Amino acid sequence: MENRGSLWDLFQKRGLSRRSFLKTCVTVTGILGLSPAMLPEVVAAAENKALPVVIWLHGHECTGCDESFIRSASPLASDVVLNMISLEYSDTLAAAAGEPFEHHLKEVMQKYAGQYILAVEGGVSTGENGIHCMVGGRPFVTVLKEAAQGAAAIIEYGSCAAWGGIQAAKPNPTKSVAVSDVVSGKPIIKVPGCPPIPEVMTAVVMHYALFGQIPPLDSQHRPKQFFGNRIHDTCYRRPFFDAGMFVEQFDDAGAKAGWCLYKMGCRGPVAYNSCGNMRWWNGLSYPIQSGAPCIACGSNNFWDNDPFYVRLPNIPVPNTVADADKVGTIATGAAVAGVVVHGAMSVAQRNKRQAKEQEDSVRGPQA
Amino acid sequence: MKRIVVDPVTRIEGHLRVEIKVDETTGKVQDALSSGTAWRGIELIVKDRDPRDAWAFVQRICGVCTTVHALASLRAVEDALGIEIPKNANYIRNIMAASQNVHDHLVHFYHLHALDWVSPVEALKADPAATAALQNAVLEKYRLPLTGPMDFDFDAYPKDFPKATTLYFKAVQDKVKKIVESGQLGIFAGQWWDHPDYQLLPPEVHLMAVAHYLNILDRQRDVVVPHVIFGGKNPHPHYTVGGMPCSISMNDMNAPINSERLAAVDTAISMSLNLVNYFYLPDLLAIGEMYVKKGYVDGGGLAKERVLGYGDFPDESYSGISNGDFHQKLLLRSNGVVENFAKGLNEAVFHNLEGKDYADPSIISEGVEHSWYSYPEAGKDIHPWDGVTKPQFTGPKEGDKANWKFLDEEGKYSWLKTPKWRGKTAEVGPLARYIIIYTKVKKGVIQPTWAEKMVVDQIEAVSKVLGLPPEVWMPTMVGRTAVRGLETQLYAYISKYFFDKLVKNIRNGDTSVANTAKWEPSTWPKEAKGVGLHEAPRGALGHWVVIKDGKIANYQAVVPTTWNACPRDSKAGYGAYEASMIDTKVKIADKPIEVLKVIRSFDPCIACATHLYDAEGKQLGVIHTDPYFKG
Numbered sequence: 001m002e003n004r005g006s007l008w009d010l011f012q013k014r015g016l017s018r019r020s021f022l023k024t025c026v027t028v029t030g031i032l033g034l035s036p037a038m039l040p041e042v043v044a045a046a047e048n049k050a051l052p053v054v055i056w057l058h059g060h061e062c063t064g065c066d067e068s069f070i071r072s073a074s075p076l077a078s079d080v081v082l083n084m085i086s087l088e089y090s091d092t093l094a095a096a097a098g099e100p101f102e103h104h105l106k107e108v109m110q111k112y113a114g115q116y117i118l119a120v121e122g123g124v125s126t127g128e129n130g131i132h133c134m135v136g137g138r139p140f141v142t143v144l145k146e147a148a149q150g151a152a153a154i155i156e157y158g159s160c161a162a163w164g165g166i167q168a169a170k171p172n173p174t175k176s177v178a179v180s181d182v183v184s185g186k187p188i189i190k191v192p193g194c195p196p197i198p199e200v201m202t203a204v205v206m207h208y209a210l211f212g213q214i215p216p217l218d219s220q221h222r223p224k225q226f227f228g229n230r231i232h233d234t235c236y237r238r239p240f241f242d243a244g245m246f247v248e249q250f251d252d253a254g255a256k257a258g259w260c261l262y263k264m265g266c267r268g269p270v271a272y273n274s275c276g277n278m279r280w281w282n283g284l285s286y287p288i289q290s291g292a293p294c295i296a297c298g299s300n301n302f303w304d305n306d307p308f309y310v311r312l313p314n315i316p317v318p319n320t321v322a323d324a325d326k327v328g329t330i331a332t333g334a335a336v337a338g339v340v341v342h343g344a345m346s347v348a349q350r351n352k353r354q355a356k357e358q359e360d361s362v363r364g365p366q367a
Numbered sequence: 368m369k370r371i372v373v374d375p376v377t378r379i380e381g382h383l384r385v386e387i388k389v390d391e392t393t394g395k396v397q398d399a400l401s402s403g404t405a406w407r408g409i410e411l412i413v414k415d416r417d418p419r420d421a422w423a424f425v426q427r428i429c430g431v432c433t434t435v436h437a438l439a440s441l442r443a444v445e446d447a448l449g450i451e452i453p454k455n456a457n458y459i460r461n462i463m464a465a466s467q468n469v470h471d472h473l474v475h476f477y478h479l480h481a482l483d484w485v486s487p488v489e490a491l492k493a494d495p496a497a498t499a500a501l502q503n504a505v506l507e508k509y510r511l512p513l514t515g516p517m518d519f520d521f522d523a524y525p526k527d528f529p530k531a532t533t534l535y536f537k538a539v540q541d542k543v544k545k546i547v548e549s550g551q552l553g554i555f556a557g558q559w560w561d562h563p564d565y566q567l568l569p570p571e572v573h574l575m576a577v578a579h580y581l582n583i584l585d586r587q588r589d590v591v592v593p594h595v596i597f598g599g600k601n602p603h604p605h606y607t608v609g610g611m612p613c614s615i616s617m618n619d620m621n622a623p624i625n626s627e628r629l630a631a632v633d634t635a636i637s638m639s640l641n642l643v644n645y646f647y648l649p650d651l652l653a654i655g656e657m658y659v660k661k662g663y664v665d666g667g668g669l670a671k672e673r674v675l676g677y678g679d680f681p682d683e684s685y686s687g688i689s690n691g692d693f694h695q696k697l698l699l700r701s702n703g704v705v706e707n708f709a710k711g712l713n714e715a716v717f718h719n720l721e722g723k724d725y726a727d728p729s730i731i732s733e734g735v736e737h738s739w740y741s742y743p744e745a746g747k748d749i750h751p752w753d754g755v756t757k758p759q760f761t762g763p764k765e766g767d768k769a770n771w772k773f774l775d776e777e778g779k780y781s782w783l784k785t786p787k788w789r790g791k792t793a794e795v796g797p798l799a800r801y802i803i804i805y806t807k808v809k810k811g812v813i814q815p816t817w818a819e820k821m822v823v824d825q826i827e828a829v830s831k832v833l834g835l836p837p838e839v840w841m842p843t844m845v846g847r848t849a850v851r852g853l854e855t856q857l858y859a860y861i862s863k864y865f866f867d868k869l870v871k872n873i874r875n876g877d878t879s880v881a882n883t884a885k886w887e888p889s890t891w892p893k894e895a896k897g898v899g900l901h902e903a904p905r906g907a908l909g910h911w912v913v914i915k916d917g918k919i920a921n922y923q924a925v926v927p928t929t930w931n932a933c934p935r936d937s938k939a940g941y942g943a944y945e946a947s948m949i950d951t952k953v954k955i956a957d958k959p960i961e962v963l964k965v966i967r968s969f970d971p972c973i974a975c976a977t978h979l980y981d982a983e984g985k986q987l988g989v990i991h992t993d994p995y996f997k998g
Binding site for chain 1: 378380384404405406407408409411412416417419420423424427428429430431433474478479482542546553554555556558581584585587588591592595596597598599600601602603604605606607609610611612613614615616618619621622623631758760763766768769770771772782878879880881883886
């Protein structure tokens with residue numbers, strides 16, 4: 001622990017070549033969604049910045065987020081755990097149990113007070129003083145507050161830590177809440193999803209490792225890179241929505257042809273996530289591609305936005321607000337006009353976005 | 368006698384606490400109690416919701432054995448509403464269930480359990496050349512060359528195969544050395560690497576196993592590719608009541624399933640077969656033989672007396688579970704109870720469990736004598752259809768409600784209920800399934816299917832390697848771990864078998880994946896009850912649902928870890944965790960690695976703590992795995 005070095009230090013220490021170091025930087029640049037022109041800055045950051053110490057706690061959860069984390073393909077789980085972060089506490093992967101491990105952890109928390117990243121998976125049960133989730137004979141909420149004191153930043157992994165999650169769904173028998181509902185005064189990064197996409201989980205940590213600061217966040221504390229777009233806007237089935245071509249029931253002709261699932265209750269129009277552009281397993285699929293309507297598992301209170309198969313009542317489409325039946329009419333009746341209007345809207349969106357990006361770049365990673 | 372706390376034990380899922388009393392002179396565990404320390408109330412949350420959504424809610428009970436609760440839920444709702452799913456949907460769900468089991472077992476062995484047996488510190492003492500030779504010897508001696516039916520075998524050569532070269536093992540060893548020297552031990556920090564149990568295996572076995580730990584960590588993700596293809600993601604893939612949402616079309620690349628998608632599934636299944644046949648089984652048998660030959664045949668506990676299973680893998684679609692059709696169609700008929708297996712086949716007794724038995728309160732029930740719940744009538748157990756989930760937290764015996772010292776074994780001490788078969792506790796899991804199938808086949812209760820025959824062949828092959836009869840080596844800690852590996856091989860072939868059936872059925876012109884005839888709630892009866900059964904990685908899983916007026920009126924899930932980790936019952940006896948700990952010897956009370964090992968041999972789905980008491984019940988030492996615990 002004396003030698004908490006940069007990524008490049010670690011590569012040297014472990015006898016890995018400059019070539020493999022640069023290859024890793026290229027991979028990381030891609031994963032972080034940065035342009036290839038950013039590569040020199042990624043390399044510089046990886047050469048100089050220290051590795052983050054990570055402590056990972058579990059509250060009211062199902063361990064699906066942990067499982068998702070180890071599914072990451074780039075970087076691979078072994079590379080993350082052994083070469084990219086210093087994962088000093090994880091009750092899923094750690095070899096140890098018992099007193100020696102406890103001492104090790106206390107040491108880590110003291111030594112890196114104010115520097116370690118606290119990753120939390122799971123909601124925080126607060127009903128009856130938190131007795132519905134006991135860890136070490138004490139309520140998890142107490143354990144969490146202590147660990148949060150020395151954290152440099154807190155990552156809320158998954159919808160349970162970020163919003164309260166499944167146990168917070170009505171009637172919320174254990175009065176579960178999000179981590180940020182009981183911890184304050186620390187930078188919070190919300191990485192919602194049930195679970196989040198594996199490469200989103202690892203990329204958030206990598207960003208911190210490379211740039212020494214948390215990634216740019218939106219107003220809800222979510223990394224903009226991964227939660228800046230609606231699945232609806234990045235979905236490969238979007239053209240069918242615009243054309244009014246919908247799946248009417250499971251396994252009908254539209255389902256076999258991969259048409260839009262909006263009428264089957266798809267939450268894509270309200271879901272901010274990377275399933276549409278990044279997809280799962282490095283582009284292999286995502287629920288919509290596999291024929292299943294999105295349930296917006298990264299959104300706040302999505303469990304209570306049920307039944308999942310009932311379609312959203314109204315959605316904004318170019319130039320109007322209509323339900324899906326009307327979209328069909330508009331699209332078939334005025335297909336050409338629709339395309340033109342849609343195109344004009346895209347230009348307007350792009351201009352707006354460019355202005356916003358200029359604003360962001362002032363306080364971007366290189367600033 | 369000594370009393371110690373380990374809280375929570377790592378490398379398991381969830382929150383569990385265990386307390387034990389140990390005689391230091393003999394190492395004998397006198398008493399043990401197991402307590403689930405978290406309650407999320409998901410059964411209350413699904414109440415009054417749309418039964419077609421239930422799979423998504425209850426799937427979140429567990430993200431490690433992801434998908435199993437979704438499957439049990441779909442089966443329960445379909446049983447209630449009388450929905451028969453199309454052939455393709457049945458094959459696809461079976462592929463997903465089998466690949467889930469393969470994944471779960473692989474990760475359990477290499478990443479949750481292996482570090483109880485092997486140590487990176489011991490690996491440093493190994494000779495890399497001798498390790499390469501050992502790898503060759505292990506592959507020659509311990510491979511189990513059994514196969515299932517393979518109609519489409521496109522795997523030209525084993526792409527994933529253990530490297531057996533000196534240079535490779537030297538590279539891995541150098542890496543481990545540098546990690547140790549750097550002081551940044553990360554996940555390897557703080558373990559009792561000096562425990563004498565780590566000396567049971569030669570250093571070369573440790574180095575080989577550490578290399579495989581890393582290999583499998585990077586390959587495990589690909590085992591569940593079928594989930595991502597058919598269900599869109601993993602963990603927590605998507606389903607639909609009545610079948611699968613993944614429509615099949617060979618005319619459209621936009622279709623969820625077409626030739627290219629099937630190729631990805633085929634490649635993943637071939638890779639799984641390689642991982643199991645060339646890594647998992649040889650490693651497991653090599654380590655298992657060394658342990659058994661050094662006399663490690665304890666930790667059996669309840670497995671010796673009573674095991675229970677529900678059966679799974681419907682070969683073809685079935686019309687219902689409550690009506691008995693499900694159990695007529697199974698490829699793997701592990702349904703039933705076997706008592707006294709440890710006394711040998713002659714004395715072992717088999718009891719059947721099928722169809723209407725699951726609706727009978729005198730056969731399946733749950734009690735709350737030692738659980739933090741209250742029932743309307745004290746002392747009267749309840750069938751899951753009438754199940755009541757009313758929390759009644761009474762706190763510990765010593766300490767206060769928010770700062771426990773010791774739990775109260777005389778009173779209530781767990782958030783888990785106590786499930787019972789005919790009023791008795793039973794062990795569930797891979798070991799239970801194998802004991803039941805072996806007993807049924809050997810006693811002539813069933814004519815074996817290819818899968819059941821493979822179970823018997825595997826057991827006999829391992830008995831030969833170990834030089835011990837099944838009733839001696841199976842109901843033990845090592846046996847529990849070994850059978851899980853055998854089952855992984857079987858499940859990899861079951862994945863392949865159902866993939867072949869799926870392809871042939873599509874070739875015959877059937878592309879249907881969903882039965883939507885009863886999709887609309889207007890087609891449902893006013894009231895309906897259903898049961899959904901599944902053999903999950905950790906054992907027999909049952910969901911019981913009551914639907915009224917199109918909504919869920921009651922929902923109860925009796926999960927495998929509830930059967931195994933449940934608190935004791937004055938009439939039913941100890942649960943499987945408690946019984947197995949009582950059947951385990953501890954060498955060093957302050958480093959109770961044997962107790963952690965036997966608990967992990969169940970692949971727990973909850974986190975835990977272990978107390979060891981002295982004769983007067985005085986606390987002598989406390990070991991915490993929770994770094995934030997301040998005693």
